[in-house]
Amino acid sequence: MSVDQATVRRIAHLARIAVREEEVAHLQQELNAILAFVEELNAIDVAGVEPMTSVIPMRLPLRVDEVTDQAGPEKITQNAPGAEDHFFTVPKVVE
Amino acid sequence: MTDLTKLTLAEARDAVASRKISSVELTSAHLGAMEKARDLNAFVVETPEKALAMAKAADARVASGTAGPLEGLPLAIKDLYATEGVHMQACSHILDGFKPPYESTVTSQLWRDGAVMLGKLNMDEFAMGSSNETSYYGPVASPWLPPDWDEQKGRAALKGDKKGLLVPGGSSGGSASAVAAHLCLGATATDTGGSIRQPAAFTGTVGIKPTYGRCSRWGVAAFASSLDQAGPIARNVRDCAIMMRSMAGYDPKDSTSVNAPVPDYEAAVGASIKGKKIGIPKEYRIEGMPAEIEALWQKGIEWLRAAGAEIVDISLPYTKTALPAYYIVAPAEASSNLARYDGVRYGLRVPGKDIQSMYENTRAEGFGREVRRRIMIGTYVLSAGYYDAYYVRAQKIRTLIKRDFENAYQAGIDAILTPATPSAAFGIGEKGSADPVEMYLNDVFTVTVNMAGLPGLAVPGGLSSQGLPLGLQLIGRPFDEETLFSVAEVIEQSAGRIDLPKAWWA
Numbered sequence: 001m002s003v004d005q006a007t008v009r010r011i012a013h014l015a016r017i018a019v020r021e022e023e024v025a026h027l028q029q030e031l032n033a034i035l036a037f038v039e040e041l042n043a044i045d046v047a048g049v050e051p052m053t054s055v056i057p058m059r060l061p062l063r064v065d066e067v068t069d070q071a072g073p074e075k076i077t078q079n080a081p082g083a084e085d086h087f088f089t090v091p092k093v094v095e
Numbered sequence: 096m097t098d099l100t101k102l103t104l105a106e107a108r109d110a111v112a113s114r115k116i117s118s119v120e121l122t123s124a125h126l127g128a129m130e131k132a133r134d135l136n137a138f139v140v141e142t143p144e145k146a147l148a149m150a151k152a153a154d155a156r157v158a159s160g161t162a163g164p165l166e167g168l169p170l171a172i173k174d175l176y177a178t179e180g181v182h183m184q185a186c187s188h189i190l191d192g193f194k195p196p197y198e199s200t201v202t203s204q205l206w207r208d209g210a211v212m213l214g215k216l217n218m219d220e221f222a223m224g225s226s227n228e229t230s231y232y233g234p235v236a237s238p239w240l241p242p243d244w245d246e247q248k249g250r251a252a253l254k255g256d257k258k259g260l261l262v263p264g265g266s267s268g269g270s271a272s273a274v275a276a277h278l279c280l281g282a283t284a285t286d287t288g289g290s291i292r293q294p295a296a297f298t299g300t301v302g303i304k305p306t307y308g309r310c311s312r313w314g315v316a317a318f319a320s321s322l323d324q325a326g327p328i329a330r331n332v333r334d335c336a337i338m339m340r341s342m343a344g345y346d347p348k349d350s351t352s353v354n355a356p357v358p359d360y361e362a363a364v365g366a367s368i369k370g371k372k373i374g375i376p377k378e379y380r381i382e383g384m385p386a387e388i389e390a391l392w393q394k395g396i397e398w399l400r401a402a403g404a405e406i407v408d409i410s411l412p413y414t415k416t417a418l419p420a421y422y423i424v425a426p427a428e429a430s431s432n433l434a435r436y437d438g439v440r441y442g443l444r445v446p447g448k449d450i451q452s453m454y455e456n457t458r459a460e461g462f463g464r465e466v467r468r469r470i471m472i473g474t475y476v477l478s479a480g481y482y483d484a485y486y487v488r489a490q491k492i493r494t495l496i497k498r499d500f501e502n503a504y505q506a507g508i509d510a511i512l513t514p515a516t517p518s519a520a521f522g523i524g525e526k527g528s529a530d531p532v533e534m535y536l537n538d539v540f541t542v543t544v545n546m547a548g549l550p551g552l553a554v555p556g557g558l559s560s561q562g563l564p565l566g567l568q569l570i571g572r573p574f575d576e577e578t579l580f581s582v583a584e585v586i587e588q589s590a591g592r593i594d595l596p597k598a599w600w601a
Contacts, residue, residue, distance in 0.1 A: 001484075003475065015430060015474040016437070017467055018455035027471070030531055034472050037532045038419040038485070044492055051490035054351070055321065055497065055548025056308045056573065061350055075196035081444035088439050091450045 001039070002032045099124035104168060104280040104334035105361075111157060111167040118157070118167025122150035122211050125169045129213065129278045131601035132238075134253035137263075137273040139174055139232045140182040141214040149211040156209060165341055166209030171279040173270050174215045175222055176202050176325075177314035181212075185316040186230040187220045189461025190442040199314025200346045201283060201325045208341040213279050216269030220463045221433065222290055222318045225537040226526065227268025229465040234523050235268040237261040237298055238276040238596045241522060242561035246599035253600055261520040261563070264294030264537075270328045271298040275595050281329035281338050285315060287322045288421055289516075289541030292553035295328050296515035296566025299555045299593040301335045301583065302328040304541075306574045307548035308353035311346030319428035320351075322421075322545040331592070332554060332583045336360035339576065355574060363577035364584045369403030371582065374508040378414035379540060381517065388514045388565065391556045395512055395567045398589035399582065409508060411499040416492050417543040422535060423476050423489035424546070429466075430473025436461060468531060497547040504572050510582050513540050515553040515566035540568060550576045554583040555593045564593055 003011070008028045012019040019027060073086035082089035099121050102110065110116045126143050146169060153167035172178060174186050177195035184190035198206075206212070219229040227235040236257050240249045244259075252260050263272040267284035271294030274282050284291045286304035295302030303326045310325040317323060327338035340361065345354040375396060380389070400406050438444035438457030445460045447453035462470065476485035503511065517539055527534030544551035549570055556567040567586055571579045 001481075007475075008471075011471050011475050011478070013455075014478060015467075015470050016434075016451075016454040016458055017462070017470065018452070018459035027468070030468055031472060031475070033530050033532055034422060034468075037535070038422055038489075041416060041419050041423075041488060041492060044413075044416055044488075044495070046488055046491040046495070049491040049494050051487050052493040052497065053490075056306070056351070056353060058308075058351075058353065061347075063347065071196055076440075078196060079193050079441035081438060081442065090439055091447070091453055093450050 001035055003028060003035065100128045100277040103331055104329055104337055107168055107280055108165070108337065112162060114157060118150040118153040118211060119147065121167060122146050122169045125213055125279055131598070132276055132278055135236045135238065135272055135276060135600055136233055137217055137235050137269045137276065137278060138171065138214045139186060139217050139269070142181060142212055145181070146211050146213050153209050153211060163207065163209035164337070165205060167211060168209070168280050169211045169213045170205060171213045171216050171270065171273050171282045172202055173267055173283050173285060174218050175285050175316045176283055178202055178212065178215065182215055185221045186218045186232055187461065187463070187466070188231045188443060189436045189457070193441050197314060200311035200348060201315065201342045204341050204344065210341070216273055216282060218269055219266035220466050221316065221429070222266035222285055222287055223429070223465050223469055224265040225289065225293055225534050226262035227265040228262065228523065229463050231463060235263050235272045236523065237263040237272055237520055238600065239298065239520065239563055240596065240599060242563065249599055258524040259522050262297065262523055264297035264520065266290040267294045267328060271295055271300055271302070274298070274300045274328050274330055276598070277595065281327055281334055283325060283342070284328045285323060285325050286545065287318050287425060288545050289538035291326045291328060292541045292551055292566070292568060293516050293537055295553040297520040297564065299564030299595055300328050300330055301332050301552070301554050302326060303335050303339060303552040303576065303579065304544065304550065305339065305343060305576055306550045308351050309343050309550070309574065309576070311344070311349040311352045313346055313348040317432040319425040320432060321428060322425060330595070332580055332587050333361060333364045336364050336580045353574070358577055360577060360580055363580040366581040367403065368399065368582050368585055371404045371509040371578065372407050372507050373399050373404045373582070374407050374409035374503050374511040376409050376411045376414065376511060376513060378411050379513040381539065384517055387559050388517060391565050391567065392512070392514050395556055395586060398586055399512065401589070402585045407508060409503050409511070411503065411543070413492065413495045413499050414543055417496050417546050418535065418539050420489040420492040420496070421542045421546060422472070423485050424493065426469040426473035427477050427486050428473070430470045430477065433466070433470055465531070493546050496543060500547050500549060509572070510578050511570040513568045513570065515540060515568040519559040519561065519563035519565055544570055549573060550579055552579040552583050554586050556586060556590050558593065
């Protein structure tokens, strides 16, 4: 399988990565090189094989539903590029 | 006094514990070496004040008889690990200025045991790369000079764009370079497809990727969660074993961490391997493999046989599928894990006309080319209509790869011996610029181990005809790192210690 330029733009949008028009052709070529590389997997017979979900057989552990070591709002927001009164600030979303 | 940076970690430990030297002396010697080696670009941040404060505290604990197993030993930390209040950016632009308010479990265990932090190490951005060239902070140079280069030519290149100097491998390139250049006694690293073992092999150092679940991933920036594992790089097998004991262990904060006791790995170093069955997989004899890699492998076989091991030819038929399957699974998981970098909670923010374009602009500018490429491949293979054809199929193939190893171990194989890499180190700027797959082929021997969740260790086996280090890889049963340390010690003793380069950069 290979991707066309419209698909490259669609993937970039899904991935929330802005691409400039002049980058599209090059990206298409790189993505297709990787897709061509993984193409050989189509020749492998996987009928009746379970997909791997965990390399080590173990059950997902559950912890007690209680408040644990909360960092607190100060620490949580201290690295934000925009924060006010312990809230993250973002461009206006709702008019 | 002799140069304290020339001590092995084990020698330094014994010297500090017996108060022959102080941690402050030992730490100062390493800080001095780091300063002279800045052009290698192995460190992205040095923390000398913190290091000396930790060293002083360590000396006080030694004096009061409360020393830990790593008391006063200066180590360096890959930039993928969260270190409280200290730069942690996974060597990406998108985490600009990020100083985590928490400490990763693995590093907290090192400090618990008395170790001293020298600084943060360069790496490929988000651990995506095999040459340390994708770092936002620029490439790292290997302390090994290219064949036929003299020191002057090396120093001139270090001052310039570093082109032509050798890569230390990646993604843990800073870790491998710093250890090989004697800038630290040992370093933390991580391995998703070969990122500990390939740099160790390229620099003549020893690195182990433990079994998945052996070390906590908590506080280590996630690349591909089902493959990532933390581990050490050090100058010999014993030093690696000593670090492993402190890094390993159960952590309730990582739901894939395994609750099993941590053995004394150092006790396995030097244990007899008589009667151990060592598997030699024929599928690792790949087309176009240089004759000297094949010869090195053969030497490894002879050494183990001479030590009393039984050599058994085995077959791992799905080996060839591991690398392409990896380039579906790893990018898929990466695209999901890296969705969190959106310019809202930490790091870089590039404004846009609305929140959507703010996300898109931030991620376009914040991620480097290789990371963007992998996120896009991952997004594609997970997108509607392609999920079964790519992702589910790759996970089925992963089951087959793991089954190969299980069959070998059920037949009584104790460990598997392979080459670590298909070649010696290459030059900075030499690979992958036209076709990303060219770089990916570096991990052809190591990636199977991550796909199956097994432990894998790289140990130097000798030098190439051009005088560059070559590594052998040992693959073990799940949670049997001890056998790897025992077998690796035999290789190290038989091969003889590689003489690491003298400090031409200083």
